[in-house]
Amino acid sequence: MQKEIEIALIPAEVQDEQRILSEGAKKLRIPEKRIQGFHVRKRSIDARGRQVLFRMRVVYFIDEPAAAPVYATKLQSVQDAEPVIIIGAGPAGLFAAYRCLELGLKPIVVERGKQVKDRRRDLAKINREGLVNPESNYCFGEGGAGTYSDGKLYTRSNKRGDVQQVLSIFVEHGAPEDIMVDARPHIGTNKLPHIIESIRERILEYGGEVHFDCKVTDIIEQFGHVQGVHTTTAGTLHAKHVVVATGHSARDIFELFRSKGWLLEAKPFALGVRIEHPQEVIDQAQYHCSVRPENLPPAYYSLVEQVDGRGVFSFCMCPGGIIAPCATDADEIVVNGWSPSKRNNPHANSGTVIQINLEDVVGADQDPFALLAFQRQIEQRAFTLGGGQLVAPAQRMVDFVENRVSMDLPENSYKPGTRSVDLREVLPNFVHEALRGALPIFGKKMKGYYSNEAILVGVESRTSSPIRIPRDKDTLQHPQVAGLYPCAEGAGYAGGIVSAAIDGMNCIDAIKR
Numbered sequence: 001m002q003k004e005i006e007i008a009l010i011p012a013e014v015q016d017e018q019r020i021l022s023e024g025a026k027k028l029r030i031p032e033k034r035i036q037g038f039h040v041r042k043r044s045i046d047a048r049g050r051q052v053l054f055r056m057r058v059v060y061f062i063d064e065p066a067a068a069p070v071y072a073t074k075l076q077s078v079q080d081a082e083p084v085i086i087i088g089a090g091p092a093g094l095f096a097a098y099r100c101l102e103l104g105l106k107p108i109v110v111e112r113g114k115q116v117k118d119r120r121r122d123l124a125k126i127n128r129e130g131l132v133n134p135e136s137n138y139c140f141g142e143g144g145a146g147t148y149s150d151g152k153l154y155t156r157s158n159k160r161g162d163v164q165q166v167l168s169i170f171v172e173h174g175a176p177e178d179i180m181v182d183a184r185p186h187i188g189t190n191k192l193p194h195i196i197e198s199i200r201e202r203i204l205e206y207g208g209e210v211h212f213d214c215k216v217t218d219i220i221e222q223f224g225h226v227q228g229v230h231t232t233t234a235g236t237l238h239a240k241h242v243v244v245a246t247g248h249s250a251r252d253i254f255e256l257f258r259s260k261g262w263l264l265e266a267k268p269f270a271l272g273v274r275i276e277h278p279q280e281v282i283d284q285a286q287y288h289c290s291v292r293p294e295n296l297p298p299a300y301y302s303l304v305e306q307v308d309g310r311g312v313f314s315f316c317m318c319p320g321g322i323i324a325p326c327a328t329d330a331d332e333i334v335v336n337g338w339s340p341s342k343r344n345n346p347h348a349n350s351g352t353v354i355q356i357n358l359e360d361v362v363g364a365d366q367d368p369f370a371l372l373a374f375q376r377q378i379e380q381r382a383f384t385l386g387g388g389q390l391v392a393p394a395q396r397m398v399d400f401v402e403n404r405v406s407m408d409l410p411e412n413s414y415k416p417g418t419r420s421v422d423l424r425e426v427l428p429n430f431v432h433e434a435l436r437g438a439l440p441i442f443g444k445k446m447k448g449y450y451s452n453e454a455i456l457v458g459v460e461s462r463t464s465s466p467i468r469i470p471r472d473k474d475t476l477q478h479p480q481v482a483g484l485y486p487c488a489e490g491a492g493y494a495g496g497i498v499s500a501a502i503d504g505m506n507c508i509d510a511i512k513r
């Protein structure tokens with residue numbers, strides 16, 4: 001017999017198997033000797049009270065042997081199977097390819113960027129020299145944007161598909177089993193590249209293809225049905241099904257659709273800044289302590305507030321993290337955040353943004369590219385005010401709220417460097433005013449948050465795609481082109497690693513149907 005119950009333990013006890021066993025026996029009101037083993041199914045931190053607790057959902061095996069979870073996917077050799085072209089090797093593209101192996105289809109993955117290891121040299125140039133390779137950067141290359149910007153796996157996308165299946169595939173390829181358990185699973189930028197390589201090797205082992213440094217220049221369509229793609233290095237590839245999983249920054253794909261007269265539509269996205277604090281400030285506020293205990297991870301926060309009818313919210317919070325330069329062109333500033341697996345850097349950062357709606361930009365209800373042009377304009381303005389070489393405009397938090405240019409800036413994690421600027425010159429007025437209104441309120445919600453030791457770095461603008469590629473809700477195909485599957489974040493149907501992976505798998509399921 002198996003029973004699943006919730007128990008609560010203090011941090012010092014969370015790894016103590018005997019304590020988990022005895023607490024389960026106590027709550028189940030049975031002798032300990034009847035419990036043959038247990039499996040922790042979910043684990044989360046509850047810091048609402050003065051005593052921080054771990055709340056755990058635990059399956060206890062009573063009067064029967066414990067069964068360890070098995071992480072293994074049944075795959076098929078697809079060397080001679082029907083081909084599916086997948087544009088992009090981010091989480092959507094890779095998991096779409098993996099799903100092909102399960103369903104007996106041959107994935108042909110076309111990636112404009114480099115293999116995951118080879119991307120590192122280009123990222124080093126971005127950080128040290130402020131030089132952007134438009135085909136290989138934090139957004140483009142094997143593994144997509146998530147590989148070198150954190151590997152956070154938290155999602156609310158349970159209704160879209162099987163989150164546990166995505167996590168189990170990560171575990172099968174080397175991720176720690178803790179991601180199956182933790183409420184906010186995280187792999188870390190230092191570990192994720194090896195896992196991505198393992199997934200790619202599995203795709204190749206079973207007969208799939210992966211082409212790197214290979215950019216799609218055209219999608220071939222005839223009589224309303226896709227026929228294949230033209231590429232820069234692999235020639236013309238033919239298939240009756242093409243999945244477009246190119247991510248939110250592949251603006252050339254949107255231009256390709258426009259040149260063919262294929263439907264596109266403007267989509268709201270979020271815009272703001274990345275805010276960084278000393279991690280110890282966040283730990284003290286969230287854990288009600290002067291020094292974070294060793295058995296607690298660096299603290300996380302999530303904040304939201306309405307200011308004059310606009311929601312201001314934290315986004316992609318990175319405990320023990322680093323602010324990263326995520327531009328995809330040489331004349332723009334885009335920031336994001338990431339953390340290593342140990343989250344052991346001295347700073348904590350989070351995007352703090354508001355939603356940009358169609359009514360905020362003139363012509364967005366008519367022009368699918370209006371929000372993209374708006375996004376690009378702000379990124380280029382940030383670049384100009386930073387002074388070049390990806391130096392980012394920045395301001396201390398209290399100075400920002402009080403409309404005062406900072407005399408100097410605190411030490412921070414953004415490697416290309418920061419420059420003191422009045423962020424009113426960067427941000428649209430309605431974004432600036434919403435942030436100014438929210439930050440002091442956030443400070444009332446979380447002690448120590450509202451401080452001039454915090455720095456605002458601009459701009460956080462690639463939260464999602466400003467353009468949606470329409471698709472039929474049942475077949476997932478573009479309404480004008482049969483066999484063409486707009487997919488995941490770049491098409492406006494996902495927001496993060498797990499939801500993108502799920503959408504990639506859903507597209508392959510639709511092809512199989």
